[in-house]
Amino acid sequence: MDNEADLSPWAHPKAVHWFDSLFERSGLLQNFRELLDDKNQGLNCNQLRSMVALLYLLSIEGIWPADQRDLLGKLTMRIHSLARKLQVDTGSKPLTVSAHQKAQHAQVQLEHELELLRRLVGMSKRTGPVKRPPDWQRIWN
Amino acid sequence: MPDHKNCPWNQPDASTWLSGNDSIRRVARLVEKTLDNDPRQFPIQMRAATTMVILLCRAGMWPAHDQEELNEVIAQARRNLTMIRELYSVESKRREEVGQHQSLHRLLKGLEAEMRILDARMSESPLNIPDEPPESWGLTWPKP
Numbered sequence: 690m691d692n693e694a695d696l697s698p699w700a701h702p703k704a705v706h707w708f709d710s711l712f713e714r715s716g717l718l719q720n721f722r723e724l725l726d727d728k729n730q731g732l733n734c735n736q737l738r739s740m741v742a743l744l745y746l747l748s749i750e751g752i753w754p755a756d757q758r759d760l761l762g763k764l765t766m767r768i769h770s771l772a773r774k775l776q777v778d779t780g781s782k783p784l785t786v787s788a789h790q791k792a793q794h795a796q797v798q799l800e801h802e803l804e805l806l807r808r809l810v811g812m813s814k815r816t817g818p819v820k821r822p823p824d825w826q827r828i829w830n
Numbered sequence: 831m832p833d834h835k836n837c838p839w840n841q842p843d844a845s846t847w848l849s850g851n852d853s854i855r856r857v858a859r860l861v862e863k864t865l866d867n868d869p870r871q872f873p874i875q876m877r878a879a880t881t882m883v884i885l886l887c888r889a890g891m892w893p894a895h896d897q898e899e900l901n902e903v904i905a906q907a908r909r910n911l912t913m914i915r916e917l918y919s920v921e922s923k924r925r926e927e928v929g930q931h932q933s934l935h936r937l938l939k940g941l942e943a944e945m946r947i948l949d950a951r952m953s954e955s956p957l958n959i960p961d962e963p964p965e966s967w968g969l970t971w972p973k974p
Contacts (some may be wrong), residue, residue, distance in 0.1 A: 695920045696937045696966040698881040698944075703874040709880070711860050722851035738838030739891070743854075746885045780947040784841065798838070805972065824836040828886075829949030829961050 699751030712754050722760065734775055734795040737768055741802045742825070744768075748809055761811040769807065772799055788797040798824050837890065845890035853891045857882070862903060868909040870917055870953045876913060877941075880907040884947050901952050908948040940966025 698704060712718060721740060724730050732740070747753055748761055765817035775796065784792060802822045821828070831888060838844055848854055864872075864879035886892055888905055894900045922934040943964035950957040963969045 698877045704878040707875045708877045715856040717853040735841040735844035739844040
């Protein structure tokens with residue numbers, strides 16, 4: 690154990706190397722960028738919410754590759770842009786009351802969850818404490 | 831198992847998309863491949879891999895057919911952390927003699943917190959543990 694101060698799992702240079710290699714070999718970030726840039730992919734609300742959760746969980750400094758930090762901001766901006774369009778599109782589809790309520794709930798949650806990411810990358814102008822999204826309850830256990 | 835039915839990654843359209851995503855599948859394979867190594871030989875990398883299990887190994891998010899398959903990955907990570915803990919415990923006792931064991935002691939506590947999270951993931955009913963990341967991770971996580 691070389692680092693006496695930081696006891697996190699990503700503190701050691703060997704761990705940083707392992708995480709960097711994982712991101713590089715999996716192509717995860719490149720894949721997310723392509724998915725968000727490809728207009729034909731048409732990610733829906735729950736898929737965008739899942740991507741937000743993945744990005745938030747992986748955004749930890751030491752896990753997320755240091756040389757790709759700006760990409761987190763770009764991906765967040767892209768999701769934000771897609772989420773805004775999503776709200777317009779859903780309104781044009783005929784839905785049952787129940788399906789409409791479910792879609793509304795998902796969109797409200799997406800906004801809440803996305804706000805976490807926006808704050809993380811300094812994109813949000815909101816102040817005050819941000820709460821954990823209700824649908825992420827008991828996320829650690 | 832903790833109730834995660836409202837989580838976005840547990841919605842059918844999202845989990846189908848996640849399980850079919852090649853890059854996420856590659857992440858899972860690479861993590862599982864690391865977990866197959868000897869933790870005593872690669873404790874740092876092994877703890878990094880178990881961190882990915884803690885973060886991502888959840889129903890709907892991790893590519894697995896069922897909870898049983900997920901539990902196998904989590905159990906493997908748990909076993910490896912136990913071995914890492916033993917490794918550092920021996921080192922801690924050795925350093926105690928020269929009064930340099932404080933940070934190792936804190937590290938052992940951190941590993942125990944990580945193990946408790948993995949236990950909770952496999953538990954049939956939610957365990958009575960704080961729903962927080964391990965203190966040793968030094969994260970500020972939003973409160974509910």
